[in-house]
Ligand code: C2E
């Protein structure tokens with residue numbers, strides 16, 4: 001955790017009373033390192049003059065300003081290689097805010113979310129908290145880039161560790177399985193997340209070694225759970241590049257057989273964006289995996305440019321609706337439309353549907369109402385170390401009984 005007073009925040013708004021108000025709210029929340037600017041130009045000058053120690057970690061940005069509006073400001077931020085995050089603050093309606101969020105994301109500037117004016121301290125506090133966990137990145141400013149050689153050494157040296165995030169049945173609360181999420185336990189940098197090394201692995205031709213290491217560990221873990229009478233379906237993320245050679249198919253079949261895991265209890269999650277480029281070799285491998293009864297899942301659905309025909313041709317068992325269309329879908333019409341469309345498409349193709357990024361009770365209730373099959377997200381559980389899973393299952397069952405299905409008879 002980073003001290004709140006150490007988080008450098010810049011507030012940009014043309015109205016001086018808003019600046020004062022936000023400053024007061026921030027100060028009450030313990031954020032004391034705050035800079036106020038009443039024009040985009042002034043803010044950009046501060047950022048251009050700053051060095052790694054003084055550049056803001058976070059900008060609270062008003063969209064509607066007379067000289068330079070928020071969207072233009074973001075374009076200049078990109079030119080300056082601004083390394084921090086953004087929160088939008090605006091009186092504009094939901095749709096405009098949504099569109100702006102997409103624009104900012106397209107520029108690859110992390111955006112924590114947006115706040116409607118008048119700003120509620122609780123809502124602001126929640127967004128600021130969501131920044132805190134990744135504050136380590138900001139402390140070191142731009143994310144560290146790892147070389148292929150470092151990553152190769154890490155894979156060979158066993159520095160990759162698997163975390164497992166539970167997936168539960170929405171109708172019953174039953175724990176159905178887990179998704180394997182790779183982490184790099186770096187000797188100097190601590191836990192490194194996949195967005196910092198999967199791309200490197202793909203570009204450097206290391207993704208086969210990486211996936212094999214992750215998969216083998218996941219299957220050994222599946223066997224351990226099986227022996228503890230915890231028959232969990234275990235999902236592993238598979239990169240499109242893994243599906244270029246038959247070698248992968250052979251590896252998957254051999255490892256599962258060796259550990260005594262039934263293919264029905266193994267899920268291979270493939271990301272849609274990459275999936276749709278060159279499909280011939282992958283199509284064959286996926287089809288053969290399916291014939292062997294492995295479960296195939298299309299990951300992050302809704303974020304790429306999927307062709308419905310291909311979706312129909314590849315025999316997926318599961319569709320994972322991307323977290324971007326799940327969290328807050330109950331209160332946001334645009335998200336809701338995409339969520340509903342994905343759900344109904346999956347239904348027509350007879351696929352099981354998993355909603356990712358289920359973060360709060362509202363998200364969970366939407367899944368219940370809409371008949372989604374499985375839920376995954378921090379509302380259920382963050383990714384856990386394998387030894388944490390049995391204890392979490394106990395707590396989850398208790399929560400199912402007392403909080404989520406209090407009046408019903410729950411199947412264990
Ligand atoms: P994914 O497969 O879509 O995995 C879900 C990601 O969402 C995970 O991020 C998880 O920690 C995060 N998440 C879970 N619940 C919530 C929530 O409620 N809210 C929010 N905002 N996020 C949530 P993580 O672990 O950082 O992984 C990122 C991506 O990296 C994964 O996305 C997956 O595509 C990729 N990845 C992870 N492990 C592997 C791997 O072993 N091989 C390959 N090829 N890719 C991997």
Ligand code: MG
Pocket residue numbers: 179237269299
């Ligand atoms: Mg996945």
Ligand code: MG
Pocket residue numbers: 299300320322323356
């Ligand atoms: Mg996903």
